[in-house]
Amino acid sequence: MQSNSIQSYDQGRFNTLPDDILLSILERVDMRTVLRTSVLSTRWKHLPLLLSDVDLDVDEFIHQNSSMSAHEAMAVLIKLMSSLFGSPQNESIIKKLNLSFYLLTDLETSLKFLFNIGELVCNAIDSGKVKSVELTITTEKRRFKLTDLMSGASNIWIEYEGKELRTALNKITKLLLHGIYVKFNLLWTLVLLESAPSVKIFGVKVWNHSCDQDTVDREIFSERRNDLWDVAQLDSSVHYNQLEKLNFGGFNPTIKEHLDLVRTVIERAPKLKSVFLEDREPCKGCEAMDNPIYPSTISMFPQNEDEKSTVAKQLKAGTSRPDQGRFDQLPDDILLSILERVDMRTVLRTSVLSTRWKHLPLLLSDVDLDVDEFIHQNSSMSADEAMAVLIKLICLFGSPQSESIIKKLSLSFCLLTDSVTSLTYLFNISELVCNAVDSGKVKSLELAITTEKRSIDYTTSDMLLHAKSLVDFFKTSSSLSCCLTKLLLCTARFSEQDLHQLIISCDQLQHLTLYYCELRDSSTLKLDMPNSKLRFVELNSCYVKTVEFLCLPKLEQLYCDSWRLSGAPLSFGVVPCLEELRLVCATSRIQSGFKLTDLLHGTANVQDIALDFQGEVVWNHACDEGTENRKQLSERRNDLWDAAQLDGSIHYLQLERLEFGGFNQIIREHLDFIRAVIERAPNLKSVILEDRDPCEDCEAMDNPIYPSISMFPQNNDEKSTIVKQLKAGMNRPVEIIFC
Template sequence: MVALMKETRVCLAAPGTDKYVTTLSLRFCPSAKYLSHIGGFVCKAIENGKVKAVELALPTEKKSLDCDAADKLQHAHNIVSFSHAYPSLFGCFTRLFLHNARFSELEMHYLLGCCKEPQHLMLTNCDTGERSVLKLDVPNSKLSSLKFKLCRFEMIELLCLPKLSQLYCECWISVNAPFSFGTVPCLEDLCFASSAGWYQCGLKLSELLHGTTSIQSLTLDFQGEKIWILPEGKKFYTFFNKLNKLFIHGISIEFNLLWTIIFLEAAPSLETFGVKVWDHLCDVDNETTRKAFSKRKNPWQRKDKMDGSRHLKLKSLEFGGFMTTNKRIEFIKTIVAHAPNLESIVLENKDSCKSCDDVKDRTCSIKNMFPKNKGEEDTVRKRLRDQDRFNQLPDDILMSILERVDMRTVLQTSVLSTRWKQLPVLLSHFNLDVDEFITPNSSMSSNEAMAILIKLMSSLFGSAQRESTIRRLSLNFCLLTDLVTSLKYLFNISELVCNAVDSGKVKSVELAITTEKRVVDYTTGDMVLHAKSLLEFFGVSRSLSCCLTKLFLSTARFSEPDLHQLMISCDQLQHLVCAKSRVQSGFKLTDLLCGTANVHDLVLDFQGEEIWITPEGNELHTALKRITKLFLCGIYVKFDLLWTLLLLQAAPSVKIFGVKVWNHACDEGTQRSELFSERRNDLWDAAQLDDSIHYLQLEKLEFGGFNPIIKEHLDLIRAVIEHAPKLRSVILEDIEPCEDCEAVDCPIYPSTTSMFPQNKDEKSRVVKQLKAGISRPVEIIFQ
């Protein structure tokens, strides 16, 4: 105490400084000998403006269990005397921690009255007499956090505490509920921790929480003894309506955990759920223990499965005292199967305990079953992911699994006819691809597949039971040759998706719009009609356009103003793929990307035809400055490739750059020349490259259709390696297989017989060619 007093005087009496202490934290035993000195230092500092707020803890020299009634009365007297002597000090408290004190009711109310600024109050082993009632009616109080530990009140009546948001109570002696709640409109965080005494029969949650209206976080801790919360049907459900976090701690290791599922089903808004097992070797269950505590028992019936009609919004599951036993694994898997939004599972070892460590030292055979290394952790992950006994799963768990498979598989399981109404309730990410409805060698037409797609979407968005938002809806559908039917389906899709967006059922949309037939089967006139259909579709789909984040367009020929307007309407677009989609006389990328400030992935696929983007000056830098992934695909095999670096130079943020060569012997015949214009790329001139520009952010180069005998391929890769100081890897891929090409005898460059490096020697030779004279560690990967 002498040292504390000296240090306090030095800190608070430092002359010649304008600095002040925002918060002064003090912890000391308030003996009469030193109180006046410390109080004087602090009060003077407060009056001089050197201290703005004070946090005060007043413990005793004795431990709580060693303090008798006389000790508590004396300590309370010292505290009250201290407050009388220094009222300005007590008026600055923001946190007050009182220990081992027995006040009179008048003294307790005086203390709360003179502490005008307290936001946090903690009472440990404090009371106003054995089994007394504490009434707190402080309408002007700023108190937001109130904690009671080992206090011997029969009841604490919170009559009026308008700012109180957090209440913690550990160990109470009353038979009935320890609190009654009056005006506590901000109370949202409750924690009750206690081991039930031999005379305490238990409480109902509706009794414990009676009077609360907005509880968002609830912790129940049984401290390894009996479960003192009593079943009462669904009477407590009302108090769980707004519950966001629920923690059930101190569950004896003897008890099964599946009974806790009942609380999950009662909390429709729950996002975080935690259980903690009480596993203490030092906790001996003998006659002496049972004289103090009730018999360890759990009045809740075990629940083997969850209500299939309910869907959890759970995002986080926390498990303290986890052990790799079958029961613990099955408990977690049961919850996972019903929580499609689950993002994380946190597994924690049991709490450390010195007394348990002493027992462990004497009993070496006792083993900790928490995973100790990466191998054991991986084993647990695998067991949690395994979904065995598939045929025995109830409907609701099966539906949760079905969200991970494609719709064709769902159809093959024959579940849609009987269970489709439940499926939408469980899914937060939904993928509908019309191609999945047409199985290989199927006689189903694209028209029939589109009709099925519309029907499924109607069921999905028309579900009145839907409880969660579809955060991402991915749609892949096709334009039909019959334009009248095609427009009918387009307008159906537009109406369904827009209504779902407007009603909050869908947050973001991804679209891939393809064609019914192969690209080579369409004329230029067909492509113009496709573009017209797409413009009509987007023209009536404003709500859809506003939340469109990814767009794939194929086989459409736009006018420049139309394409420009289309891009502007999709102001949230992040990923754009244009395959065989162009304006009627080529277009500038600045026009294409105007109004799409969020796009960071750009894929341009020319599908072996002319390069339909036109060169431009410095404006290109503005259009591409946010692009981080740039892919140029379908570049005709006869074209030079160095021109692609003009785009790379204009995109300073690109981290991944990819090119893919189009080498198809099957499209060299007369049919191609009848459908498409002459292949040309005479506008882009590689001579305009600025050799002083480096690709400072580039980390990966991907090259599809690589052929080591084509000089242009080697030149492009070397140029990128030389100008990309952060480049880590170059991925080389073979040409894609094509059945039509295999029937052609004379490809321009061999495509039926791949020239891609096959063995170690061939790969080493290519690596040597690409990295000659380059010392940087760039990895060359052959795929």
């Protein structure tokens, strides 16, 4: 009976549907999905060839983070075109062909592809195979997007034609205006929209590149103000009656013109169903120009749900402008608590606002300086330069001139590959921080010392050098130990004695993280610290035989991730406060297992244990299949843990929440597992489903035609289907949450 209920979601007899119904189903999915169905069976193999609406978009093949070049994607597109409608033996008719492709940067290839496409399409039209064509021709590098609908416009500037445009644009259903210079008033685009009464889809994309400012390139474009396009000309009684969708690229909610345009369109398009807002595309040229302290190129696109809902409200709230605040009148202490909630780069930027704001940052009681903030993605700043900026800032904040006290100074910096420079910086920091501590300016300190490159790129001798630098740093910085509360060390190979001494010397330490740290002889680290204040310890990817927590009276949380030697990585003596233990590891073949009870010996108060086997349960990385990596992980079948052993009468009475990561709606075992838990846990309140974490290696391996894309439910329809499947036959109010 139980197994019945588990199988209760029915398989469907969809395969028995007639061709025409299957075709109208296929017309409702994207082309990649269509192509994937062609491998289902002999019958499905030919179905895509019978489609009457074909939508081929080169962008579909260049998905995010994919390694496919524009060139390869174009080749795929052409291959598809020839197989879909090129062969005349197929008798079906394509009523509408929607083609979207690129002009490549390489002129020769570009022309070759262009003629290829031209020939294919023309043949298809001549033979009567294709009845109508929609073309969108874009450029590889996203400079300007001109559609052929705007044919005749060799430059993006179009002469004003007034009502005559109407005849030209009368039948157009899709109007895209791309590459509009950011400083323009956008409402002029509506003049074009007015002239095209049949438009269903209207797209606008803003051109905003600081790398382009004041360059010759820019000057070539004439001053683009044309009074004939004036907004005053807009007739507010005109309605865009057919418009269903507005696409807005390069949207920036802090630019009033953007909000105005969207609002105006919403007001005048009674049938408008959706507004798509897109961030501007990242531009390396802009990033390279960026000043690290006052960057101008940060995306203003709403990042989180809160920001999004604010923008949505602004857009729907009619044309009232967002009002200005009087926040400058707030007293210093409130402004400081506001500044404590933003990142350091924003804080630094506020210092140029006015005389009053100039000194505010120096009054902060929590100062967080992180070298990574200055090396942002694609920035041209080297780690060396970023370290120099960081030291300048430590100097500024730590200077005893200002009388304010820094309650907490968090410093995050890196060891550079060049060891001489690295040591110079280290001693520089040591001196500055020790002075600040000695003078009473800084009360407590948090340190995270990372490395310039990724940990795995370092050799053993690099790691020995790192350890030596760190040991020297702590030796010269003896005043730090009295106020250091949090420490992260990374990629260093210590002698047991050195590491032990280092940890013991920091007697105020509450929070310790060791990442990629090794002990020279893979020996045992013994922590016997009756006076220690350590509450949290995390060991990640450490090459240590065992860490013996002989006496850590305050330890509450212990995370141990990816230990690399056999046997139990931890053992416990006196840890009366330990409440949470997290063990995450994929055992390699050379590792032997250990008994959990042995490991837990001596821990009486642990309430939360999380075990992660990195692959045993829901490991779903295509890049991993059949590789060395995969083989190293031992076959994780253990018959003792078999599901047949499960006693159906056992109920998980206390269980309130189930979290399931890497959920895939088409894997039967996932659904079964969740249903089984729901059935047996009468007090279960919520099930949280998460998609698998994105993996670049998987993306790179991806076959463009049958990609292994995420099978996590994407929209509300799919989600409600899953909820229905999971809860079928269940009358308890279990909430299913999709993250």
